[in-house]
Amino acid sequence: MKQVTISNKFITLMVLDYGATIQKLLVKGKDGNYTNTVVGYNHPSRYRLDENCLGACVGRYAGRISNGIFELDREKFLLYQEEGVHLHGGKEGFHQKYWNIEEVSYSDHPMIKLSYRSKHLEEGYPGNLTVNVTYKLVGNALQIIHEAVTDRSTVVNLTNHSYFKLDDSPYIDECELQLNCPYYLETEENLLPTGNIVPVRKTSYDFLLPREIGVQRLDTPYVKDIGNEKVAELHSNKSGISMKVYTNQPSVVVYTPLDFPGICFETQNYPDAPNQPDFPNSVLKPGETYNNITIFKFDLLP
Numbered sequence: 001m002k003q004v005t006i007s008n009k010f011i012t013l014m015v016l017d018y019g020a021t022i023q024k025l026l027v028k029g030k031d032g033n034y035t036n037t038v039v040g041y042n043h044p045s046r047y048r049l050d051e052n053c054l055g056a057c058v059g060r061y062a063g064r065i066s067n068g069i070f071e072l073d074r075e076k077f078l079l080y081q082e083e084g085v086h087l088h089g090g091k092e093g094f095h096q097k098y099w100n101i102e103e104v105s106y107s108d109h110p111m112i113k114l115s116y117r118s119k120h121l122e123e124g125y126p127g128n129l130t131v132n133v134t135y136k137l138v139g140n141a142l143q144i145i146h147e148a149v150t151d152r153s154t155v156v157n158l159t160n161h162s163y164f165k166l167d168d169s170p171y172i173d174e175c176e177l178q179l180n181c182p183y184y185l186e187t188e189e190n191l192l193p194t195g196n197i198v199p200v201r202k203t204s205y206d207f208l209l210p211r212e213i214g215v216q217r218l219d220t221p222y223v224k225d226i227g228n229e230k231v232a233e234l235h236s237n238k239s240g241i242s243m244k245v246y247t248n249q250p251s252v253v254v255y256t257p258l259d260f261p262g263i264c265f266e267t268q269n270y271p272d273a274p275n276q277p278d279f280p281n282s283v284l285k286p287g288e289t290y291n292n293i294t295i296f297k298f299d300l301l302p
Contacts, residue, residue, distance in 0.1 A: 006110035019056035053161040056095035063271035070274035090123030127152035148290035163262030166236035181222035
């Protein structure tokens with residue numbers, strides 16, 4: 001397993017080739033000390049046993065696909081599923097693959113570029129898919145760029161699965177969360193979308209104004225406000241660190257696990273879009289390039 005570290009005056013980033021995983025994301029505080037703002041393991045070998053996709057690139061389709069099947073160009077493709085749910089790319093998704101380290105730059109805007117080639121019918125998906133993930137530090141921000149091309153029509157939905165934690169508290173309850181998301185996707189008990197898009201106002205999912213996360217735990221697909229690239233903002237009064245999330249994707253799945261403190265902002269297309277004709281298109285065709293750009297920008301609160 002290979003590890004690469006890049007840094008600038010504000011941020012130090014450690015990335016593994018296994019899963020194209022963000023192992024550590026160290027942000028410099030006002031006192032000059034660094035806070036690791038993501039949940040992870042100190043020893044890279046631990047990631048082989050991880051079941052939470054900590055910091056990894058998730059694909060070929062992030063999120064859930066119903067019944068382990070989808071139809072494309074009048075052909076049905078069967079996917080691995082458990083109790084009717086295909087999750088995060090299958091039994092061995094991209095987060096369990098070794099990626100190639102293509103390029104590392106230690107310039108004023110340091111970056112790491114990794115690639116993975118997913119063969120035709122890997123995990124049941126059609127097409128030979130070539131994927132690139134670029135991590136780039138620009139000032140006080142981390143840019144994550146997912147790109148993909150295919151030689152045959154397929155479905156693609158990639159995201160980074162880092163669990164953010166902006167302080168050393170054993171909980172995230174006192175962190176303030178704000179989401180520029182006026183709607184969310186209604187889901188069944190198995191978290192598959194029903195197809196209904198519901199306003200967040202007057203529901204427990206309403207974070208249009210900043211408020212503490214509290215004891216509420218989320219595994220919720222939110223719909224981004226059209227015309228606003230900023231999708232989320234997270235504050236820790238304890239550390240004084242603030243993080244804003246910007247993305248070109250239509251949705252963000254906000255996930256707060258039950259068994260450890262952290263919050264995911266899985267910027268992506270809608271879950272189950274291949275089986276929901278009214279959801280945004282998830283098909284990638286030959287000659288096209290899939291492009292997911294997400295920025296995590298850090299600031300210090302006054």
